[in-house]
Amino acid sequence: MDTIISLFLIFIGAALINNFVLHYFVGICPFIGVSRRVDMAFGMGCAVTFVIAIAATLSWTLTFYILRPDAPLSAWLWKALGGNPGITVDLSILSYIAYIFVIASSVQFVEMYVKKFFPALHRSFGIFLPLITTNCAILFACLEIMKNLQGGDQLWGLHHALALSVGGGIGFTIAIVIMAGLREELELCDVPKALKGPGIALLVAGILAMAFMGFTGVDRGVADAIRTLTHN
Amino acid sequence: MASSSPSPAERFIAGILPENPIYRQMLGMCPTLAVTNSLKPALTMAIATTFVLLCANISISLIRPLLKPHLRILVFTLTIAAFVTIADRLLAAYLYEMSKQLGPYVPLIIVNCIIISRCEACASKQPLPHAIADAIGMGIGFTLALASLGFVRELLGMGSLFGHQVLPSSWPNWGILVLPPGAFLTLGALLGAVNAWTARRKARQLSN
Numbered sequence: 274m275d276t277i278i279s280l281f282l283i284f285i286g287a288a289l290i291n292n293f294v295l296h297y298f299v300g301i302c303p304f305i306g307v308s309r310r311v312d313m314a315f316g317m318g319c320a321v322t323f324v325i326a327i328a329a330t331l332s333w334t335l336t337f338y339i340l341r342p343d344a345p346l347s348a349w350l351w352k353a354l355g356g357n358p359g360i361t362v363d364l365s366i367l368s369y370i371a372y373i374f375v376i377a378s379s380v381q382f383v384e385m386y387v388k389k390f391f392p393a394l395h396r397s398f399g400i401f402l403p404l405i406t407t408n409c410a411i412l413f414a415c416l417e418i419m420k421n422l423q424g425g426d427q428l429w430g431l432h433h434a435l436a437l438s439v440g441g442g443i444g445f446t447i448a449i450v451i452m453a454g455l456r457e458e459l460e461l462c463d464v465p466k467a468l469k470g471p472g473i474a475l476l477v478a479g480i481l482a483m484a485f486m487g488f489t490g491v492d493r494g495v496a497d498a499i500r501t502l503t504h505n
Numbered sequence: 506m507a508s509s510s511p512s513p514a515e516r517f518i519a520g521i522l523p524e525n526p527i528y529r530q531m532l533g534m535c536p537t538l539a540v541t542n543s544l545k546p547a548l549t550m551a552i553a554t555t556f557v558l559l560c561a562n563i564s565i566s567l568i569r570p571l572l573k574p575h576l577r578i579l580v581f582t583l584t585i586a587a588f589v590t591i592a593d594r595l596l597a598a599y600l601y602e603m604s605k606q607l608g609p610y611v612p613l614i615i616v617n618c619i620i621i622s623r624c625e626a627c628a629s630k631q632p633l634p635h636a637i638a639d640a641i642g643m644g645i646g647f648t649l650a651l652a653s654l655g656f657v658r659e660l661l662g663m664g665s666l667f668g669h670q671v672l673p674s675s676w677p678n679w680g681i682l683v684l685p686p687g688a689f690l691t692l693g694a695l696l697g698a699v700n701a702w703t704a705r706r707k708a709r710q711l712s713n
Contacts, residue, residue, distance in 0.1 A: 296685050301534035302618060366594070369612050370586045377579055409535045409616045416609040467701035471531050472693050479689030486686065 278496050280436045285492045287440030293410050294448040295482040300410035304449055305474050309460075314453035318446025320402055322439065324380055325411050329438035331375045332415040333422075333431050340364045340371060341422045365423070372415040380405050410445055414438045451481065513638035516627070520642025526619045527650035527692075528699045533619040536610050537651060538688035544667050547655030548648070549603050553592045553611060555644030558620050559637065560588040565628040566636035572629055581624045582615065589614045619647060657691050658682045 293299050303317055338346040342363040351362045384402040388395045405411065417437060421429040455477050464473045511519065526532045536554065541547040561584050565572075572580060593611045596604040604611065614620070623643055628636040659665060662682035664672035681687050 298535050298538040298685070298688065299613070301538060302532075305531065305534065366590060369590050369593070369615060370583060373582050373586045373615055377582060409613050412613060412616050413609055416612055420609070465697070467704065468693070468697040472696040472700065475689045475693030475696065479686045479693060482686035482689055483681070486684070 276432075278499060280432060281499075282492050282496055283433055283436040284440035285495070287437050288444035288447070289485065289488040290490075290492055292444045292448055292485050293413065293441045294445055295478070295485045297413060299413040300408050300445050300449075303404070303408065304452055304478070305471055309453060309456050311450060311453045311457065314449045315446065318442070318449050321405055321408060321410060321445050322442025324376075324383055324402075324405050325414050325438045325442045325445075326435060327379045327383065328372075328376050328411050329414050329418060329434045330431065331379060332372050333418050333429070333434040335371055335375065336368065336419050336422050337428075337431075340368045340419075342424060365419070368419055372412060372419075376411050376415070410441060414441050448481070448485075452478065455481075513634045516635055517638040517642035520639060520644070520646045521649065522646065524643075525646040525650060526643055527647065528696060530619075530622075532622055533617045533647065535613055536617065537654065538685075538692060539610050540607055541651055541654040541658055541688060541691075542662065542683045543659040543665075544652065544655040546603065546606055547651040549596070549600065550607060550610065551644075551648035551651040553596065554614055554617060554619070554647060555641075557585060557588045557592055557614050558623060558644050558647075559640040560591075561585045561620055561624055562628040562636040562640035563633065564588075565624045566631060566633050569629050577625070577629060578621070581621055581629075585620050585624075586615045619643060653695060654688075654691055657695065658687060662687060 287293065291297060294301065294304050300321070336344075338344055340347075342365060343361050344364070347362045347364055351360075352358060356362075380402060384395075387402070414437060418429060418434045421427075421433070452474070456474060459473060459477070468476070520526070524530060527534075527537055533554070536550050540550045561581070564584055565581060568580075589612060592614070593604070596607070596611060623639060627639045631639070656666070659667075660672065661679045663678055664670060664674075664676045679687075682691060
């Protein structure tokens with residue numbers, strides 16, 4: 274039960290309370306630049322959620338078995354090569370390069386796969402896929418996973434990593450779809466000349482971020498409710 | 506040909522105001538919004554980004570005859586990732602508190618669009634002096650933008666600059682400016698101010 278609650282807390286935290294876009298400011302470029310049509314924004318959000326889940330799975334595996342301090346695979350290799358067993362093997366200095374490599378190649382593979390097997394889907398949001406490589410949200414998810422695998426009492430499992438990445442992807446989709454809807458309306462508004470375009474979009478995003486601050490504490494409340502329900 | 510291939514000096518000037526990465530090109534928004542709640546982290550982030558931008562521009566410019574078109578983005582990101590690792594380790598070694606405070610935003614320099622766009626638009630096509638001038642100009646432009654945001658947010662949000670109280674204690678702190686929504690609001694307002702100022706200057710030039 275505790276596992277389910279902790280997974281739920283990670284998921285809600287990433288999707289609503291500490292929304293990737295409105296709290297951590299990752300994935301701002303498509304949020305401000307691309308989102309003008311709701312259907313395109315939804316396509317972009319789905320593509321990001323998909324890639325973020327794949328990249329998180331791969332980077333969790335990589336970090337857990339190879340990159341983190343005293344990881345099983347690299348420690349075994351160190352010993353097999355006759356290294357000093359007293360030394361802790363720590364390859365985390367390579368992690369940034371490894372993550373970028375994982376993200377770039379998984380975007381490439383996802384694009385090839387979607388193009389081959391879902392041509393209709395590829396026509397509708399295939400153009401977004403190459404852009405995703407430089408979407409900060411994906412690297413951010415990988416870094417959060419790394420932070421929770423650096424030692425300490427509770428190492429994250431793959432399910433935690435997936436809860437964070439899917440929650441973050443859904444949070445990104447929610448934010449970008451709301452923003453696209455607002456900007457569709459903004460096209461018809463009489464905005465001061467100097468604020469046209471990104472200026473007014475940023476102000477609207479600020480108000481949206483304030484609205485999302487209202488979710489603070491929702492996770493604790495729901496978790497407590499679940500706990501009392503299961504106890505009775 | 507002056508317009509198609511500007512000299513190093515012109516590139517240097519262009520980066521600071523006319524093509525300012527934040528206020529003109531809207532690139533690299535993630536660190537701009539995330540670390541500017543006070544001046545100190547904003548300046549640290551700006552210096553780290555400028556360092557990575559300069560190193561990446563130099564190495565890409567040096568290896569530009571070897572670049573293959575279809576692999577160039579991957580080469581750019583891997584080069585940047587290597588330099589970001591160096592910057593991250595240096596920060597952790599010498600400015601540990603600051604590196605803790607900046608947290609994931611230091612590694613996120615890797616996906617900062619400014620650096621990739623400068624590698625793509627300038628360093629992969631231009632010789633070394635142009636690339637260096639471009640990187641320093643863009644770096645100063647980015648630093649100015651981050652410093653202006655950090656200045657407004659720290660001054661109005663906490664009444665202090667670099668952690669020293671400067672406004673009288675009767676100043677009601679605008680707490681919202683230090684919180685995430687304040688980043689969006691301040692940048693939007695500053696962007697509007699910069700646009701209004703440029704438009705007015707252009708109108709005055711036309712009337713003269």
